[in-house]
Amino acid sequence: MARQNKSQYALLGMLTLGAMSGYDIKKLFDNSLRNFWGESFGQIYPILRRLVHEGLATVQKQPENIRTARKVYAITPAGRAALRAWLQEPVEAPTFRLELLLKLFFGPEMPVETSRRHVQRYRDEAARTLEVYEALEARLRGERPGHAGLAYWLMTLDYGRTYASGVVDWCERTLRRLDAQAGAGVLAEADAPSGAPSGSGRS
Amino acid sequence: MARQNKSQYALLGMLTLGAMSGYDIKKLFDNSLRNFWGESFGQIYPILRRLVHEGLATVQKQPENIRTARKVYAITPAGRAALRAWLQEPVEAPTFRLELLLKLFFGPEMPVETSRRHVQRYRDEAARTLEVYEALEARLRGERPGHAGLAYWLMTLDYGRTYASGVVDWCERTLRRLDAQAGAGVLAEADAPSGAPSGSGRS
DNA sequence: CCACTCATGTAAAAAGTTACATGATTCG
DNA sequence: CGAATCATGTAACTTTTTACATGAGTGG
Secondary structure, three states: OOOOOHHHHHHHHHHOOOOEOHHHHHHHHHHHHOOOOOOOHHHHHHHHHHHHHOOOEEEEEOOOOOOOOOEEEEEOHHHHHHHHHHHHOOOOOOOOOOHHHHHHHOHHHOOHHHHHHHHHHHHHHHHHHHHHHHHHHHHHHHHOOOOOOHHHHHHHHHHHHHHHHHHHHHHHHHHHHHHHHHHHHHHHHHOOOOOOOOOOOOO | OOOOOHHHHHHHHHHHOOOEOHHHHHHHHHHHHOOOOOOOHHHHHHHHHHHHHOOOEEEEEOOOOOOOOOEEEEEOHHHHHHHHHHHHOOOOOOOOOOHHHHHHHOHHHOOHHHHHHHHHHHHHHHHHHHHHHHHHHHHHHHHOOOOOOHHHHHHHHHHHHHHHHHHHHHHHHHHHHHHHHHHHHHHHHHOOOOOOOOOOOOO
8 A cells, every 4th residue: 555656766766876956856867867767847847846845855056045045955864774674675566558569460450551550650759769778778878987886777777678679679570570461461350440340340 | 739538539449349347448458458458447447438428339238237237338320420530640759657767767876786677677577577577478369360460560679579578688798797796895885874975075 | 159068856647556455156 | 264366445654756947157
């Protein structure tokens, strides 16, 4: 029970990398973790406020006084303890929602060419992501040599690379399969407008 | 704008496989699509009601009269048209939230052994999933030979297999890296209880 | 001066899960 | 007859996104 809020731990974790503002945290998510985690401002600011309220973080206005000033947050020992307690807990199994696969699963409802287009685009995106990872890895190794976290960051990056490269392979295999599908004379039927398919009876 | 609700299309898609009840739909998600899509009853029943209201599906009570009777839903031509329109639309890029990677990213905050345990468990689960897929593929090929959807179902299954097998590989590589990490003298510090770590100063 | 990035925040809506309530049927 | 499965549904809650509002500073 008490469905734990993972976002708060994500934020606490970010603060272990150094004191920073909500804006900085957002940038970090977008630049470094976007392949496996993200948070929106609508989550970040309210949670930061709560963390301070609960004594897990502290704030300090940078220019002081000004209403829209930059606020720098830092993790407290209590915050670090809370984070560590969560890090100890077993990882919950992720639930995926892959729209591409959902659509592909209903392939008989569309022309093969449409499935093909979706898969092709997915492939291109994964290939681009792969390039971004190469660049990111080079940057990481260069910028922060010897940083305690480096080895771990590279592990998560390796995950992204493995994943993206697996996607590219699968897409290429699937494109070939779709071509075979199109060649097998399914095209004519798939192009049909909306009639009911042959076998709809329940067992 | 008008953030489209994907769940409704998932349900409509299920109904293209044949008329069925909300309970049947749930079972189908749990048995066949669980690696890339899922829906809870809290979503399914209200959405089915709405689909009927909008003319995208029809209902029929099976024993009739009884209040808790089985209700069988069928897709209408309008429903099929709505589904197909959605199938045509470009696939939105998925956002992942992989708790394992988030925790691993904060590796310096925990003993190497904890990271190791998480990764090990992840590996075991992926390996088990892989076995389930093999069985599922055999069952599919046997049960429904010649079904129009079979080729597509096998493609989604192939995705799951590729993914799970990539995860297993990554986990094994990562376990070796973690061992190297532990050997590099990080263990002593990492095993410490919870006080502030050596270099906690903000830049 | 205009566009862009920096920077904080709120409100409303959407999406989704969980827990609960109810009751029939089937199998051992 | 008790447990499991079949079967439907609602209400409360949590989580998350989106859109909006505001305003300072910087570079062309």
